[in-house]
Amino acid sequence: MLLQLTGCGDSIQSSTAQQSSQAVISTTNEQSGQQTSVEEIPSVDEKPVISPSTPVQISLPGWSRESDNKKARPKENRDEWSEWRSMAAGFVARKRKMPETDTQQVLKRYASRDELKKNLKKGRSGKQAHLVKTSEAGLYKLTVPMLADLMGKRESKVRKLLSKGKYVKLGYQGDKAQWHYDAASDALYFVAQPYKSLFTTDNAFQLSQQGNGKFAMPQSGRKAGKPSLAVAPGTFTHTELIEQDNFSYPHLFKTADANYWVWKLVRDIAPFEESIQVTSPAESGVARMRIYLSGASDIQGGDDHRVTATFVSDGIEVEKFVTWDGFEKKIIELEIDQAALTSGNGKLRLTTELSGSWELLDRIEIDYQREMHADSNQLWMKGLEAGTHTVRGLSSANVYLVESPTDQPVWRSDLLVTPEGDGNYSATFKLTATSDVLVSADTAINEPLVTADVPSNLKSRNKRANYLIIAPRGLTDTANTLKAYRQGTHGKVKIVWLQDIYDEFSFGRADPQAIRDFLKYTKERWRKAPEFVALIGRGTADHTNIQGKLDSWVPLQMAVTPWGLASSDASYFDVDADGVNDFSAGRISVVTDEEGVAYVNKVKNYESLAFDGNWMRRVVLAADDPDSAGDFHADVATAAAHVSQLGYDSEAYYYPTNDIGAVLRDSTTWESSVVGYMGHGLTGRLDKFLKKEDVASFDNSKGQALFLPLTCSAGNSNYPGYKSLSETLVFPDQAELDASGRFLKGAIASVAPTGKSLNADAGVLATAFYNAALAEHRSLGDAVTVMQSQSVGQVNDFMLNIYWLLGDPALVLN
Known part of the structure; x- marks a missing residue:
């Protein structure tokens, strides 16, 4: 059983970055002999120290390497994670388990032809387009029957136009992608390049009808003459990329666009060892291996990382x-002598000699x-x-060749295909100049995923909106329910589907920069820019669904803090990068329509309540015991006095004089205008006083408070399958x-931090927020904007980015 552990510990008084510790421990049960592996995720939340008393070993999950994909990746992903659970000493943990069949992914990738036809025939017109997605590099095809279904044309008409190189346009990154129509197989063929980011592993094309223009590849345009005889297969220089995205460590990176998924964290007590195999290596030559590392600690002056790489295979050792x-x-x-690669027995070991230093392994490349x-x-x-070349090992006599597949591709039909005698075939061709070449048997050609795209x-x-909703189509009911409600309170409400933003601002690929660019465009170019913006959909650090939780709809962006990266929506809404949102904005962090509609109904119920001063003028504040992170008692006393001056009834509770755990777990506490807290916190809890699991027993249907935790990480949604305390309180x-x-x-709703917070700065933010939300009765989205604008220059810049609104930005506190 593999456990992942993570936690968050202390609020921080100064901006000096403090390092947390991380370990990989493998112990053996003396009675059963069964090995148990524990993988602790070092988090911005916690500074745990683990001192194992048992021998340390490494336990790696099983991964396989698919040869021509140039990437080490998991076998069919049968590992899944259980739910996160709170543990002692500020940790949360979860274990690997065998998942149920991933029905959602199966339906996505293997939708039936009838279902595809039914969905895509909706709204056909001359302008109808389709989104074509590819998941791997290589040759893809669209059959004529499929194209006829997509376009609503007779198959004979489609064949006639395709044979002339017309009718079908494939758009790619704002340009056209050329294709080839093969009459023998009755299909259109095109080449897809690999694409990978933190947010998608799919490349995207736009398929549309075009009456004019030629879109077909030249055929045998560089014809060198069909070879008369096969030649002995030669060799070519190839780069094999070997990588695994196993762990997410945002807090160990210092740039907002960093790729925070890594293969392994290497320590003196946890060296790295892995078998290294490459595809079809020649027996002679010199291979060059590049191992990409980065430091994840700074424990002393001068060099604090010393890593030794050792490659061993059949008596050959390189270090x-x-x-x-x-x-x-x-x-x-x-x-490395290539003779060491031919047996497939190579192993790479990475060791670090300095105790306490951490190194991250990103990837390995081998030329x-x-x-x-x-x-x-x-x-x-x-x-x-240039020259004559032969490719062996093709299982079919139907072989296709594209020269210069990604740069002015040419469909080559002048190749010689011959049987090899073992049931396989070889393909021989000539090149007149150095070029890239893609050779494929028909058995290796994929069909892309095609979806309707009006x-x-x-x-x-001429666009205009008072209230803008950005949502994935998977949360359509939530978006429509929110629109119907806010049209009655805020006039012109517009829904913009997330894929439409990607289509117009990032060529159809998922990319958070597209959302920011779109919002900037609305501010600068729309006839009326929206005042309110609501993002609908949860976001996590696992937007490509590596861990199988399927709970990231709208990508997270990151903000740089002294302790690495913390999730932040600020870069979406602060389009001029001055530290202040340009919209009154918030995120409705839900995963299903049932959850989203329930939250909208919760808002409707809240705003329909008659005034009740017994709770609507009540503010409850709780303070942890003072320590080096801050004088929480004094700060809460100051906040309580300020709230009272604004005309509210404040209640202040101080630990250990008061049992603030009992206060925060009392349902009646949450029948208030605001519940605030100052002290230590974690993603899923307020120190030892309130855990996310406690919310299940709440019964405060009379009214619900705004949650304002001035602590660490209480609004952090990074973890797939694990909601923060703020998310748990606000969304069902x-x-x-x-x-x-x-x-x-x-x-x-909640205004909460996504990472480590400075206590003094948090107090400045809270004062500005109270003034705007309580004294001026501004909407919550407005109040956050005022909080930011009045705090610029008074707090560290990163603090303006990590406190975000979870909830409806147009909501006004009762």
């Missing part, structure tokens, strides 16, 4: 060490001479020299809905 300082990146380069053998019935060769027009300058889990689908308890 090299490097040193470097701090959080810099480092590459170890090894030269080597590769035989021209299509191990997966497809072979992409880059920089192939063109949007978000760049029209589907299982928590009552019989009528309601969730009238917890908090109505």
Whole structure:
């Protein structure tokens, strides 16, 4: 059983970054002999120290390498994680388990032809477009029957137009992607490049009808003459990329756009060891291995990382060490005799000699001479020299070749296909100049995922909205319910679907920068820019669903803090980068429509309540005991006095004089205008006083407070499958809905930090927020904007980015 542990500990008094510790421990049960592995995730939340008394070993999950994908990746992902659970000493943990069948992904990838036709025939017109997504590099096809279904044309008409190189346009990154129509197989073929980011592993094309223009590839445009005889297969220089995205460590990176998913964290007590295999290596030559590392600690002056890389295979050993300082990146380069690669027995070991230093392994690249053998019935060769070449190992006689597949592609039909005698075939061709070449048997050609895409027009300058909703189509009911309600209170409400933003601002690919660019466009170009913006959908650090939780709808962006990265929506809404939101904005962090509609109904119920001064003028504040992180008692006393001056009834509770745990767990406490807290906190709890699990027992249907925790990480939604305390209070889990689908308890909204917070700065933010929300009765989105604008120059810049609104930005506190 593999456990992941993470936690958050202390609020921080100064801006000096403090390091947390991380360990990988493997122990053996003396009675059963069963090994138990514990992987602790170092978090911005916690500074745990683990001193194992048992021998340390490494336990790695099983991964396989698919040869021509140039990437080490998991076998069919049968590992899944259980729910996070709170543990002692500020940790949360979860374990690997065998998942149920991933029905959602199966339906997505293997929708039936009839279902595809039904969905795509809706709204057909001459302007109808379709989004074409590819998940791997290689040759793809769209059959004529499928194209006829998509376009609503007769198959014979489609064939006639395709044979002339017309009719179908494939858009790619604002340009056209050329295709080839093969009459023998009755299909259109195109080449897809690999694409990978933190937010998607799919590349995207736009498929549309065009009456004019030629879109087909030239055919045999560089014809060198069909070879008369096959030649002995040669070799070519190939780069194999080997990587695994196993762990997410945002807090160990210092740039907002960093790729925070890594293969392994290496420590003196946890070295790295992995088998290294490459595809079809030639028997002779020199291979060059590059190992990409970065520092994840800075424990002493000068160099504090010393890593030794050792590659061993069949008696051949190559070793090299490097040193470097701090959080810099480092590459170890090894030269290896290719004879050491041919057996497939190679192992790479990374060890660090300095106790307490951490190093992150990102990826490994190996340049080597590769035989021209299509191990997966497809072979992409880059920089192939002029001459005659033969590719072996193709399982079909139907072989296709594209020269210069990503740059002015040419469909080559002048190749010689011959049987090899073992049931396989070889393909021989000539090149007149150095070029890239893609060779594929028909058995290796994929069909892309195609979805309907009615063109949007978000760049029209005549657009206008008072209230803008950005949502994925998977949360359509939530978006429509919110629109119907806010039209009655805020006039012009517009829904913009997330995919439409991607289509117009990032060529159809998921990219948070597209959301920011779109919002900037609305502010600068729309006839009326929106005042309110609501993002609908949870976001986590696992937007590509590596861990199988399927709970990230709208991507998270990151803000740089002294302790690494913390999630932040500020970069979406602060389009001029001055530290202040340009919209009154918030996120409705839900995963299903049932949860989203329940939250909208919660807001409707809240805003329909008659005035009741017994709770609507009540503010409850709780203070942790003072320590080096801050004088929480004094700060809460100051806040209570300020709130009283604003005309509210303040109640202040101080630990240990008062049992603030009992106060915070009391349902009647949450029948208030605001519940605030100052002290230590974690993603899922307020120190030892309130855990996210406690919310299930709340019964405060009379009214729900705004939650304002001045602590660490209480609004952090980074973890897939694990909601923060703020999310738990504000938004329901589907299982928590009552019989009528309601969730009238917890908090109505929250303004909470996503990472470590400075106590003194948090007090400045809170004062400005109280003035705007309580004294001036501004909407919560407005109050956050005022909080930011009045705090610029008074607090550290990062603090303006990590306190975000979870809830409806137009809501006004009763």
